[in-house]
Amino acid sequence: MPSQKRWQTAVKAFCHPRVITMLFFGFSAGMPLLLIFSSLSLWLREAGVERSAVTFFSWAALGYSFKFVWAPLVDQMPIPWLTRKLGRRRSWILAAQTGIAAAIVWMACTDPAAGQHPLVFMALAAVMLGFSSATQDIVIDAYRIESASVDLQAMMASAYIGGYRIGMLVAGAGALVLAEWFGSTKGGYRFEAWQATYLIMAGMMAVGMTTALVIDEPASEYNPADAYGAKTYLAGLALFGVAVAAFGLVFYASGIFLEDIRIQLGQWMNNATLGGFMVECVRLGAGILAAVLVGRLGLFFRLVNKKMVTDSYVAPVLDFFSRYRLMLAWLILALIGLYRISDIVLGVISNVFYQDLGFSKSQIASVVKTFGLFMTIAGGFAGGLLSIRFGVIRILFLGALLASATNLLFMVLAFYGHNLFLLYVVIAADNLAAGLASAAFVAFLSSLTSIRFTAVQYAVFSSLMTLVPKLFGGYSGTMVDTMGYPAFFFITFLMGLPVLILVGYCSRHLDVAK
Template sequence: MTPVDTNNKGGWKTTARELSNPKVLSMLFLGFSAGIPLLLIFSSLSLWLREAGVERQAVTFFSWAALGYSFKFVWAPLIDKLPLPVLTRRFGRRRAWLLVSQLAIIAAIVGMALVDPATGTGHVTRMAIAAVLLGFSAATQDIVIDAYRIESAAPRLQGLMSSTYIAGYRIGMVVAGAGALYLAALFGSEAGDYSFPAWQLTYLVMASTMLIGVLTTLLISEPETRRPDAHVYGASDYLRLVGVFLVAAAAFAGGFFISGGAFAGLKAWAGGGPIAGFLLETLHFAVAVSAAVAVGWLLVAAGAVNAAMAHETWIEPALDFFRRYGLKTALLLLALIGLYRISDIVLGVISNVFYQDIGFSKPQIATAVKTFGVIVSILGGLLGGLMATRYGVMRILMLGAILSAATNLIFVVLALAGPDLTWLYIAVAADNLAAGLASAAFVAFLSSLTSVSFTAVQYAIFSSLMTLLPKVLGGYSGSIVDGIGYPGFFVFTTLIGVPVVLLVWLAGRSLAIDDRAKEAAAAA
């Protein structure tokens, strides 16, 4: 089944009835649970740090705490393979990991609430550690929810599952975005009048909202196993697999920090510009990843872990994707996945800082961006799901790519107009409608590319690749704005979305050719 034909072709009445399916409804609450952590790392945390006096460049660098979302494919195979003592027997493979990840998210948010970033560099570092833990835990929850969504319902329901998940996700973002800003203001923190207790209480309230996800996990049923494991491994094999992963992860961290001084020197030599910084930081990540891969390979070669198990866990899911699509089409699809969201993610990293910099108050931002905007994005997501059902995923992917890039130009007008509420609402409405529509089609597209034999791993690879480059580039958004100003930055985010339109066209053409070739071979 290709991305062109994955959706339910039933009538509107059938679609409406299926919206009440318990499996579809469960995705609303799990989506809410997934939507809570992200803004507590991005925009809400950005405003907290700015009010606490942290420099703008350091604030945007905090977006890298969410890079766990982009590297989750590394430990997704462990979640597919590893049982959790007691919990897996009690709840099942997916629900056990869901429960653990949700409790870890709560612990990380509480940890952030206990740190005042205004009291010195050491406290900012502690905040960064807690934010990284939140990003890691939230990414783990996403891995399990994505696998649960694909495994728990038939393909005809996947479009609706994606739409309700996105709706819940956006509602969670309203709570973590607008809700957090309203609470912080209500509890007494404002720009120029910072209050740590206000933000502390706000984040503790946000931690409590995750109990909705915990309750959902306890109530839903475990999806039926689609495939038995090819081999049954012992506890020692699982422990050794985890050990190899931890050593490889340590090699990544060590390689990243050890080489940090050298790359800092290269950045200074290159003049410290945002483009050179981005390219060098990308190379910096590549060096660290290479170190992790090399260490992992050496450990497997040395017999530290069952070689067949390691191959099934990390290699076979990637090989399966290339076998199904062929090298040329697979690389084209990976390029599309990696770049599709680049325009809106790069803009989104600094959007809240932009609104505050041009003169909007926190309540105005909360109302327009975190309430009105998210409602529009929910409507856009539902519209995208219905249009993908009616017209096909690839057509709506193309529409989403065009709109996501083009609507960024409205922010140029807003930057020139200043704190004009009319233009704020126009910009927010256009941006969120485009993002919601594109996201619904994109989730359905990614789900259709996933083999049920490697559900968690392959979807984690796709969704990780989707955010990796945009988030690395987004970390430099503050530096880019300092260099070319907000109008130039928004034009830049539009231009980097133009190649995506070409990639969607090429991918649709390639998939159609592959389908015709398969049909011809079957007929012969």
């Protein structure tokens, strides 16, 4: 195809109906996250809730990291009546969005300053919000992959990223502005102000719900809706609920029993943070073990259909390894797990770095959050456009190179110190690179999934891509204390170099849009 025609095709993709659909779905996916984190945290602090209790609410978002656990149910189980009316994907999208809106309304009707019981209800609503939002992500990812060819995936990912960031801006800065405008401040808490704010946020979910109702169901040759009876699916769903309850119970109870050990371990290691991290890992492992044990008992006593479990959980894994063979499959998983390590590890400590250089909160908000947001959106659309023009693999390599190379600019900023112009330059380069890399990476992940197990496999990939970077990111503060900012930034640059080798190797063995 001539160069000019390829550019015209790439630009024309901006107006494709599927691309516009992903912009709206991205908005509805980006809305819930900050309603659990920053906006809710500020609400709770204004309501007089202790800081230690506020941080516990971040656990409500654990569903994002473990969504692959119930992704098979979303992939396989039909929703009575709704699936027949809307189809396999649209029914689950609408159901998840309804759950999100209901959870936000529940939060809006709960005053955390009214006592312990309302605070518990607020926590339950936040958990419901996190679970429903993670479920929405599972289905939207599956819808995106199934509704268009690989050539359009990068542009759809770009639109999704853009919508997601806009949703975060509305739920973050927008919610705070509304709450203050309605009359709630740090020194003068007013429940009605936050109630009105969260009710407006719930109303914003109409964007995604309307989109789900007007779009077409993606064409798919595989439809598991009739594979098993309703009782079989309900039994599986009930077992999953019991397993989740077992996880929550063990995780909560172990926190009480291990509190003394946490303190003693921190004193013995002379590092309370590391000691606490180790105890939390034990608690998490114990909770997962309890959930797995419940699942195994359910299978042993034949409370669930073993073949359904095999088809839902084992078959997607076997399918992936059979298509890519053992060696290549593990290298692909290594690439997925390491691709974003440079920017995520640096990002954990970035706000602290800006403050240490003397930048004010207003400067950080305007440059890093607002200006950086638009740079990320621009980078995302550039990544989609270039992926269509030059191929996903080439832009995947370019994104990995830029994402690690821009970390060297932070070394320059550390050398010059408080320099607002240089901060703009660094944020522009870093966010453009991150947006470009994300668009190509999402398109790459989409190409790896099988149409039969779209939701499950992509949920596993998206969980894996942040797992290793977040584990390393937890030690970023310790690394900075030990070696200083310049050396730390250089280390994060080096972390990205093995990714280039992995991309190069995989490009020779994968038939992705080259």
